[in-house]
Amino acid sequence: MYEKNGERYFVVDGHIALWDARESNHRNVHGKQFIDCFYDYHENLSPEDVVWDYDTYTYYGGDRLLRDVFVEGYVDHAIFQPVLLKDFYVNGFGQTEEALALTRSHPDKLTYNHSYDPRYEEAGLQQLREDATRMNLQGVKLYTAEWHGDSRGYKLDDPWSRRYLEECIELGIRNIHVHKGPTIRPLDRDAFDVADIDIVATDYLDLRFIVEHVGLPRLEDFCWIATQESNVYGGLAVAMPFIHNRPRYFAQIMGELLYWIGEDKILFGSDYALWTPKWLIEKFVDFQIPDDLLTDYSQITVEQKKKILGLNAAALYDIEVPSGLGLTESTRQDGAEVTARAREAAPS
Template sequence: MINGMFVVDSVVHPYDMGEANNGTDPNQQRQIAGMYHHHRLYTGEQKTEYLMERDEFISDFDLDGLTGALFAESQTDMGVLHALPNLGFSQGPLTDIRKMAALRDANPGRFLLYATINTRDTDAAIRELEWQVREFHVDGLKLYPAFYYDGKSIGWRLNDPDFATPLLEAARDLGLKNIAIHKAIPIGPSSIENFKVSDIDEPLMRFRDLNFQLVHAGFAFLDETRVLLHRHPNLYANLESTFCNLNNRPAIFLEALGEFLYWGSVDQILYASGFNITHPRPMIEAFAALEMPQRLKEERGYPDLTDEIKRKILGLNALKLHGIDPGAAATKIAGDQYEQRRAHDLEKPWTSLRQKEAA
């Protein structure tokens, strides 16, 4: 918690970029190097204590380092683990759902879990989803608008009647209510067209009983996204990567947040760090202290950033999406090892990771 506000990180995905899982051709190696560049860019070069060394970041990220950074080194109370498919620069899944399920189960009350799929074949994708729901009792589904095979990408759109619609129907039939779709930031050898938001409007109307999270909302296509939020109460702006602008470009973050608050509702906005792309603590602390500049309130009609607004964005909205009572969530983790570790003060950044390395 920070200032009495319960914090839920809506995107946590510790990358497996260990040597055994890395792609080896030059294009894949450039993508891997680009991931580390994004870590430095999102963190901010001036925040040296929060920067990882290259070999710390480009690794099969240690899960003790993950939980320590989230729950002992920052004010995060819960996280939503996103399983990730092969994104073009790994041999297998970038974040394996089996490892994520084990991590969730080892830390009661700390994690939710989203499934993913890794194939454009409709029947195979549905079978893959059915298996994950049955075996791991997932809380949602994370989708990427392109699949990667042999250095090539196959894109798809969320309004595709032959693939996306049957997949979403299957997710609904399996009891899933939360669908997170990566947008705005292109990955690998895939056209930027796949990452635009123009394919979301139709599914939002067709599946009004599902909640859709537009992941990286506001990072690009801000104008289109604010209109979609205004039109659709079942759309949520998941601010992974966008939130990182608080580290070194707060004006960019304030514009995106202000537009979403003006055109949509505070109930539609979710905090996310995208861990392990960067350490969560600087973003949480910056947001807790953030004020809307008077100029933006006067010129654009943006609201004051009240404690109520911050409380909803940092955690209450995510809890509500998943049907979790805030009091029950706090009680479930009260007195656990992480609460004890941060009882007097937060640990220094990457303490857990580096202690494990030293051992």
């Protein structure tokens, strides 16, 4: 929980990971390329005083995760969004069993989402069924640009992908998180295109599609899709760190998201350990859209920040919000007035 100026914020970090990118786990050169790209993002978009050394970054372990996220990071609950990358890492990039063990040890603080790849076809479908039972899955994280043999990506509306989405409905897995953001070396940029979100969101209304990284650098495409599709949400991981070194760009991202899709469908995510949540939360609570941009956007409110930082994700995952950390009547009214003004200006 974070508190400032008499306001208390219930925080759900919707995007964390526990990875092993040490050289001993590299299957090939692509394992090094991937973690080096991650580290470049970390080093160039973080405040200097929170930059990690490279060796720590390749593997930090569960104890440090718990400290950085919950003890120092203000987070009340966090959701694992793993990436497997079996073609690049001997034991996979995301550490399934270690993350799952942490979740079982701290069920009040952690939720574990797993991943699947529809290119494993029937065998993978059976694995998904087993994983859903063993891991009590409420959500999955998909990486449509992941390599698999000769394939360098897939579309969500591919026939086998549809089979898996239909199985998710049967299994009660409603939250489908999809990386649709900046490319990561050596993955292909176009394999992260957001267009297939539009198709499956229309066809599978029983599912909720959380577009991680809000489609960057395709923000406009994402916004046009998400404003039309009621079951499409935006995850702020990767967008968040621009609040530090590109605050005006971040203001434009938030302004567009609030204008098009509204504060009820935007979720905070630190993308730990690319970045640590502490400084992101502090800067976001202090954040205001610059005055000269208010000709195009409405100012962000405390109510909107509370929803984005935790209340929206809590609703998607049935996470209990302690008494007093929800919305007060005054903030509801203030936020409703701002939202109404924005909606009046929106195209019909």
